[in-house]
Every structure is written in structure tokens, then in C-alpha cells.
Amino acid sequence: MAVTFPDLSAPGATRRPSGPAHARALRGASGPARLVGMLLVGLLSFGAVGGATAMTRLTDNIETAGMSALGANRPKVVPPKDPNAGAPLNIVVMGSDSRDGDNGGLAGGGEIGARSDTTMVMHISGDRSRMDLVSIPRDTTVDVPSCTTSEGATTAPLYGKKFNAAFSQGVQVGGSVADGALCTVRTIEELTGVYVDGFVVVDFAGFSAMVDAVGGVDVCVEEEIYSPDANHLSLSPGIHTLKGQKALDYARARKGDGLGDGSDLGRIGRQQEVMASLARKVLSQDVLTNPAKTLGFLDAVTRSLTMNEELGSISGLSGLAYSLRDVRPDTITFMTVPNEYDPYNTANVLWTDEAATLWDNVKHDRPLDAAPGSPSAGASASPSPSRSTGEQGTDGAATPDPEPSSTDVKHAGEEAFTGADTTKVCG
Secondary structure, eight states: OOOOOOOTTSTTOOSOOOOEEEGGGGGGOOHHHHHHHHHHHHHHHHTOTTHHHHHHHHHHTSOOOOOGGGOTTSOOOOOOOOTTTTSOEEEEEEEEOOOSGGGGGTSOSOOSSOOEEEEEEEEEOTTSSOEEEEEOOTTBEEEEOOOBOTTSOBOOOEEEEETTHHHHHHHHHHOSHHHHHHHHHHHHHHHHOOOOOEEEEEEHHHHHHHHHHTTOEEEEEOSOEEETTTTTEEEOSEEEEEOHHHHHHHHHOOSSBTSTTSOHHHHHHHHHHHHHHHHHHHHSHHHHTOHHHHHHHHHHHHHSEEEETTTTOHHHHHHHHHHTTTOOGGGEEEEEOOEEEETTEEEEEEEOHHHHHHHHHHHTTOOTTOOTTOOOOGGGOOOOHHHHHOOOSTTOOOOOOOOOOSSSOOOTTTSOEETTSOOOOOO
């Protein structure tokens, strides 16, 4: 079944959107499809963009033998099919700062309510060779359009508000995190002209559990950090392995010593670094060769997610994961929408003219740094021979992930970087 999404961009649309599906629904599946689907959900949740590659590496550890000796007329086993093969996909990934349930003890203070603490548009190229994750600052000044909730209610439009007001508005009117996601998607489509195929929302408890399941994430701290508002987070300069709660505090901290100007922009950079580190950790041999860590991560992934039903299809997830098996950290790009301070409200930002080029590249399936007017890739992009035949190379060996280089340091949150780039130098 192809991934589809309600037409949220149509003004006054009365068609009821397909309802969301909690990730726990995936746990009823069995066999390889369940494992691949869960891995892809992990990939979608925080851009842990190696889930499909992890599945490939796990299966590579299994010794195999052909069954042709049992007869020539046996049914042929074929890999799972990508229901959207050749077509790019855009998936909105959100981190919810709702204080409900287990999240309350992890929030570290703050206002009561539900907002989208993190929002990224994840673009999967049509030829499945590339992934781009574009962060949208929550403090962007925007007009929030009216949207329709999962139960058919209509929200009022908002003008000159922060971007994350869209999520809050949906939750207030519709009563659920899924409704917040629907209104966020509607707002993104209105602002960018980019069609959205689906959404994934992960909460504090889910993120914390994922980090704990893999033994923590490594981060580089350049100067001493102390943030009373982030559960009194205290970190000395150097490389730290942060477990669940502390990793969450680091990713969410805004104000305090060593955290820059206290804006959301600095926090975005740290969030991108944590996501890239989590992806590398999931792909490391320490996780892939440890069944307890692998299964613990997959279980954590599926406990705290909300997604649209179409995206949650096991058959669709399995096929998409298989088609993404060649994606590596160096083909995953993180970027923040180009912005400048809002002259009428310096606590907010506005998108610059470069943002229009960025979204046009996303819309036409081009790399994020493509020059304006470059040929579009779109659905015409064809899979590479290795992707269409299932071969990994002439010798059957997987391509090793490149080692990060400290000679060309990227600035997370300020410029584009890949999962294989160095964003800080410690020691």
C-alpha cells in the first residue's frame, strides 16, 4: 500500500484525515517484517538514519544456503517492495514536550501544555540514495492556517505567532498529540509548498529510553555547561557519554553557562548533534552485535511514538527500509532553515530568501545545496544497480562508513553537515 496523506493544504477541506496510529501497533507483526518495520520507525523518530543499514548488517551475519536442490519449481522469495519506489517522501518528525504521563518527570520544569519542542522535515530522495533533515526553528514568526483535526473540528487561524503554536493549537482544539501533528503538517505545507507524506511524533520518555537502550550517546562539550532550568545540567569540557535523562537535558537546554545566547537556534545545533550521535551509535558494532541492546532499542522506539496510519503500514515500512539499505551517515544531511532575527520581535526569527531555494530543492528532490534552477530529480530518479538487484558490490561486502574528519569542522545548527562530519573538536 502506498504512503498517502490527507490533502491538508486544500482551503476549507472537509474530508476527514486518516487517523493516527500509535507505534505499538507494529508490535503485533512477526518475523523479519516486524524487525525491519521497528528499525525504520527508529530511523524516522530522530533521524537515526541507519536503521535500514542496520537491518542489512544483521542479516549479513547469518550463514545462508540455497534451496535449489529441493526442486526447480519452488516459489521464489523476493525482497519486500518499496510501495513508493522512485518517488521522494517528505516526513515531518516532531519531538513533543507534553507534560503528560512519564514526560512530566523528564520535562525539567516549564509551562503546562503540549508544544512541538523539535520539528524537522525529513526528505527521502526518490532514488533512496540520500536523506535530508531540515530543522524548523520553533521561534519562527509565522501565520498558522486553520486546520482540520482527526475528529473533524476546525481550528482558528493565528497570525504572527511562533511556529510551534501550530502544534499547540491542534492539541488544544483536537485534544491529542496527533491533532497537533496534523496542524503542524498543514502549516508546513502552507509555508513551504512542499507536500508532506506523513508524520512521526516522539515524546521525552521515548527519546530517553532509546538513548538508554544503546548505552548512551557521545557528545563533545567545548566549554563548561551549567543550566539550572535543565534539571541542573552540569558538564565539564571534553567528551561525555550521556544516558537518557542527561542526554535529554543536553538536547533541550537553552539557558545557562556555556549554552550561547540562550536562543532556540543554539539548542537546534545540539539536537542535531545528539541525533547524529544516536544514529552512529545504533550502527556501531557495539549495538549491532549485542542482541540485548538491539532489541532494547527497538522496544524503546515503539513505545512512545505517534504516526499517521499510512506511514505505519508494516508492508510499506519493510519495503522502504529495504530500499534504504545503502544509505550511510555521509549521505544524511542535517540543516536548519536559513533565518535571521525578526526586527519586530528579536526573540523570534524570520526565514531569509535562501529558505525559498531550500524548500524548492526539497520539493523537486534536489540536494539541499543545489543551485537554483538545477534539473529536478523527482520521480524520474532511477535506483542504482546495487539497490535494484540487492547486490552490495562486486565482492558482496558492505561499503564501510567513512570516519569523521576533524580537519573540516561543521557548525551544527548554522550550516549543513552530514552524519559523518565533525561538528566540534574536543581535546
